Amino acid sequence: MSTTLPTGAKIINGVKTFIPLENNPTVHTHLATALSIQTLAFHDIFTLDPPPTDETDPIWIPQTIGHACGLMAFLHCVLNLDAGAHLARGSDLAKLRDELVSLAPEDRARVVYEALFLEEAHMDAARGGSSGVPGPEEHNGFHFLGFVKGKDGRVWELNGGMPGPLESGVLGDGEDLVSEAGLRLTVGDFLEAAREVEGGGYGGLGVSLVGLVGV
Template sequence: MFNLGVQVINGQKTFIPLENNPEVHTHLCKNLGVSPSLTFHDILSTTPEMLSWIPRPVNALILLCDKPIYLAARSRVEHSIPEYLGSGTDEPVLWMKQTIGHACGLMALLHVVTNLENGKYVLAGSELEKIVKRAVGLGPVERARLLYDSRFLEEAHMDAASEGSSIVPLPQEECGFHFIAFVKKDGKVWELNGGMNGPLLRGELEGDLLGEEGLDMTILAVTRDINSASARKLAQKSSSITLIQGNLDDPAAIKNAKRVWGVSSVQTTNPRNDDERRQGIALINESIKQGVKHFVYSSIDRGGEKASLAFMNPEESKNHAFSLAGDELTFDQMSEIFKNLTGKDVPTTFRIPVWLMMAAVKDLGVMFKWFWDEGYGADIPALKKLNPA
């Protein structure tokens, strides 16, 4: 093996980008000490005809993503992933932070070979096995330093990066792509990306990643009228959305679907009846019957984004209730903001009319008394850390 010249750019060790090529990945695996029984294949299309040429099962994918697409997708989910602090043999996956420039290809490959079938493809006695054994017992920061300082990984990567069918770029050249690994382990699919805050659980899967279930991720949207303007507008947001006509008194979407992994539920509130509670219970009961893995209930009709964050982090969100709040102001703070924006003082009234209204409308009185005595108690700093947006 030889080294074309690792460079330190803006204080960061930087490699030559790896070409997305089965031969290059195979070469890198040989350098690292990975069993030749692990093979790599180009997937140019997910049509049945093209997939018929791919040996099965496929329990790991290395995706090369165009950088603008990757950055856009990353910005939508990164704030939902808490900073990973795991270490030790009890980790569900071995995740490693990337601190080396242009090393995303190496990181994706390491995430695959160290997690796929519990690392069985890492050859016994190899230098890589020694690194993995050390990494398991380290925290994320120390683990990243172990990889950063490894001369062995540096030489293995740079030697493989000099191969391929394209012109070998220099370390200082801009890289327009990013590698991401997807690995199925113990029935769960993980997105393992050293550029994120930690591993991301993408769901549970019985078959392999290229099977019908693995490729078919559909959002079933229950609506009273699939032909309404709002329903059609929803369906246009993504080709993965399927409209189901029905109502929450009869959760047909769950009964008739092949397999539902998660349910996001929100019922409309009507003070004149008990629909919210009754429909919620019916949906929960049907979800349990059908083996739904994750159920997210929201008390507001704009809770979809928060539900998606819970689905992307199911283990961290399990059995948790999250407040939905953006700020908590005193009356004086609110008055100051109101005046700055409108130039006027906050309109107020006398207490006696308020007392009379609260006495006349019982629910209103109970609500305001609860605001005064209890309040929501939302941890605003913690919520902003969870979702800075």
């Protein structure tokens, strides 16, 4: 039994459920633009090879919306990157960040759950993927994680489906998340597992990456 909301989201078994986001830079940039973020864009990460030689705890939000792990990873990145400096002043998202900072995790989850502007922006962006757009009631076998580096160099894995933020290590001033050290602290294990599965003939383990950078 489900009820369709004006945005196209559905209430399924009593839980608001979205169309899953595709891990596609166009989709994420569309979502960012809809939420008044003008100085950031998402890009595909095509190689993790090293380039040629020539303070605070993060904002973490538990996920309580079905199929919204992509939105949660998006929020965890844009709300924490440079302490929210890229959010348009006075925008709904900037106001949301200001509200979330001082709240307990369960209260943050409630605020995000009830934020209609996020629901509208998510549902609009989710319809723009290059693959077939599933309905909110369809099974989704994928999951999003967000990784951020704080100003103090600490690297955080932010997953709304876990009990809290996970500190995975510290990077130096010259190291970013796609440096060799950064990969060890973030997606290295996932990529190695994907290689092993693909090499073992199990049909492959789908892993895709997008990076959030200044424009």
